Amino acid sequence: MANKTKELFLKTADVIIENKNYLTELDAAIGDGDHGVNLARGFKKLKDKLENGSFESRSEVFKLTAMTLISNVGGASGPLYGTAFLNISKVIADSRLDLEDLVEISEEAIAGIQKRGRAEAGEKTMLDTLIPASESLKESRDNNLDLDTALKNCLQAAAAGMENTIEMQATKGRASYLGERSIGHQDPGATSSYLIIETFIKNSLK
Amino acid sequence: MANKTKELFLKTADVIIENKNYLTELDAAIGDGDHGVNLARGFKKLKDKLENGSFESRSEVFKLTAMTLISNVGGASGPLYGTAFLNISKVIADSRLDLEDLVEISEEAIAGIQKRGRAEAGEKTMLDTLIPASESLKESRDNNLDLDTALKNCLQAAAAGMENTIEMQATKGRASYLGERSIGHQDPGATSSYLIIETFIKNSLK
Amino acid sequence: MVNILIISHSEKIAEGTKELAEEMKQAEVDIQVAGGTGDGQMGTDADLIEKKLKSMDCQDGIVVLADLGSAVMSFNMVKEWLSEDKQKKIKLANAPIVEGAVLAAVEASLGKNLEEVLAAIEKKSILNKNNL
Amino acid sequence: MVNILIISHSEKIAEGTKELAEEMKQAEVDIQVAGGTGDGQMGTDADLIEKKLKSMDCQDGIVVLADLGSAVMSFNMVKEWLSEDKQKKIKLANAPIVEGAVLAAVEASLGKNLEEVLAAIEKKSILNKNNL
Numbered sequence A, B: 001m002a003n004k005t006k007e008l009f010l011k012t013a014d015v016i017i018e019n020k021n022y023l024t025e026l027d028a029a030i031g032d033g034d035h036g037v038n039l040a041r042g043f044k045k046l047k048d049k050l051e052n053g054s055f056e057s058r059s060e061v062f063k064l065t066a067m068t069l070i071s072n073v074g075g076a077s078g079p080l081y082g083t084a085f086l087n088i089s090k091v092i093a094d095s096r097l098d099l100e101d102l103v104e105i106s107e108e109a110i111a112g113i114q115k116r117g118r119a120e121a122g123e124k125t126m127l128d129t130l131i132p133a134s135e136s137l138k139e140s141r142d143n144n145l146d147l148d149t150a151l152k153n154c155l156q157a158a159a160a161g162m163e164n165t166i167e168m169q170a171t172k173g174r175a176s177y178l179g180e181r182s183i184g185h186q187d188p189g190a191t192s193s194y195l196i197i198e199t200f201i202k203n204s205l206k
Numbered sequence C, D: 001m002v003n004i005l006i007i008s009h010s011e012k013i014a015e016g017t018k019e020l021a022e023e024m025k026q027a028e029v030d031i032q033v034a035g036g037t038g039d040g041q042m043g044t045d046a047d048l049i050e051k052k053l054k055s056m057d058c059q060d061g062i063v064v065l066a067d068l069g070s071a072v073m074s075f076n077m078v079k080e081w082l083s084e085d086k087q088k089k090i091k092l093a094n095a096p097i098v099e100g101a102v103l104a105a106v107e108a109s110l111g112k113n114l115e116e117v118l119a120a121i122e123k124k125s126i127l128n129k130n131n132l
């Protein structure tokens, strides 16, 4: 599984790097205009490390990703994504993942981000993509949906969550400095979270 | 009178420059260690300007001194001494000064320093040299003492005032950051004020 | 637009604060600095403060951030040299130099007026570092 | 002696703050900085924070001054990587980065303990710029 995971993160890195300017523009509107730059810096470094390394387990790849983002991103999203991936690395198995596993992984990621950022749903952050996505997975599990359907629903929930940040007022992160004036813009972190989820889901569905 | 005043300030500049290290050491003990450096910077510039200029009145020399210190000292003592000398320049006459004039001049200087620094007597600042010196002049005037005696008394009062700052706790300026631990050190500004008064008195007594 | 002047004993602090605040601007706010003595020493340069205050657009006011007492003393003095009209529109903030400048850049660029910018940055909550 | 770590998004702010604080030291206090991303950008570098916290003498504690939320987030994370004993002795101050660092340098160098240094710099009066 280590190699598939490595490929997945190389793909994710490409998606983030492709969206560098888009993410940066979103952050310029309500933050300091560096979210794309930050993540691209971290994911470029990750690509180097992945391409030049060999890995034994999924967990190892997640851990490398976490540490690389923590060390290289430079913005709040560094510790936030870093802790999310680090938490996942602690629970993720090397066997085929079922819906129950995905629920656990999503909850670990959210717990990591909340540990670092102390935010709740509705504060206009990456959590507003991730929490609905996780909730969707739980619902699918409770309703015994098949994995493909569950992932499609999850992606939809993530997209809706991301879009819902437009109408939210930021109460965490730099966008919170803008108060009411943060309303009307999509949160950059919610957007990068969507891109990551999308890449994960599209590439595991294949 | 312009030339005598020019000579007086050239002499004062030399005294301050000679005492640069001493004043700086006093400031290092309870401040940021630059009082001598600051004043030497200002008075060196003043020497240049005095040596290369010609002046029509006492007032003009005082004003040049004020503006030069304001522009070049870089520390609190710049605006403080600058405003003192500027105030003096507004009232000082070109005729021979009597005790009444000296009282007025000292009060103007103190008013200028208090306008800028909002300090009172006993806060361990330059005012603790200047206020006793001014009070002594007033007492001499009220007792109709002759000018020479008045100036000698004034110099003694200034010296005592300066020394009394040792036992004071600073409540203004950087030394106030030290709280009780400012006690036991002589205030650098009180010391430079004493040096200035001493130079003024010794050179006008000649 | 309210403009911003940052006065620090240290040129580095002044420059760095300006750069940090610039990042958060939502529109054109003029952020100027007066840092150090002009000859590379720690201190304040009254002439530089004067030059900045005179050259900056003061139409909607200027918020001044300063680090320590003697910077404030220099500023108070220079302010008195300006026209009464300008004096009324130039206000020293009781706010921390770095944190205050960043917030002021946001508020000013959102088109807030002088009193609003000051009110926003003089809040005690600016000291709470756990507003993540 | 309590030591001091200054964490800023800006290398210039971090360096300038250190220099300003050093001036007020009354004795040897170790004042270290972690400024910027390491490649000259604005941001925080968790590795640098870790390196500093690990290399600094923590015997009597370390007071940490940080500028904005994401610097605090990085610091909180790095702190968790340290031994429990060290964690207890490393405290983030709810104080402005520049003004707090200067005061902390004075207090620490006077031999105050960690709680005393924090109490001194977390006072609301630190916001009053007219303490001349």
Ligand SMILES: Nc1ncnc2c1ncn2[C@@H]1O[C@H](COP(=O)(O)OP(=O)(O)O)[C@@H](O)[C@H]1O
Binding pocket: A027, A031, A032, A034, A035, A036, A038, A039, A074, A075, A076, A077, A078, A080, A113, A116, A117, A118, A119, A124, A125, A126, A127, A172, A173, A174, A187, A188, A189, A190, C132, D070
């Ligand atoms: N306290 C927080 N909790 C969760 N997410 C946060 C928090 N603060 C910021 N974020 C997320 O981080 C994103 C900004 O990341 P980035 O621009 O890289 O960091 P910085 O704000 O330090 O420049 C925001 O769009 C938001 O989604």
Ligand SMILES: Nc1ncnc2c1ncn2[C@@H]1O[C@H](COP(=O)(O)OP(=O)(O)O)[C@@H](O)[C@H]1O
Binding pocket: B027, B031, B032, B034, B035, B036, B038, B039, B074, B075, B076, B077, B078, B080, B113, B116, B117, B118, B119, B124, B125, B126, B127, B172, B173, B174, B187, B188, B189, B190, C070, D132
């Ligand atoms: N508010 C004040 N009122 C009167 N004098 C003051 C005040 N603050 C500081 N001083 C005087 O200034 C002296 C320090 O001057 P200097 O070292 O040149 O300035 P800085 O403190 O800015 O480095 C102190 O010793 C004190 O006498």
Ligand SMILES: [Mg+2]
Binding pocket: A027, A031, A032, A033, A034, A035, A075, A174
């Ligand atoms: Mg950002």
Ligand SMILES: [Mg+2]
Binding pocket: A032, A034, A074, A075, A076, D042, D043
């Ligand atoms: Mg940033």
Ligand SMILES: [Mg+2]
Binding pocket: B027, B031, B032, B033, B034, B035, B075, B174
């Ligand atoms: Mg000094």
Ligand SMILES: [Mg+2]
Binding pocket: B032, B034, B074, B075, B076, C042, C043
């Ligand atoms: Mg100084």
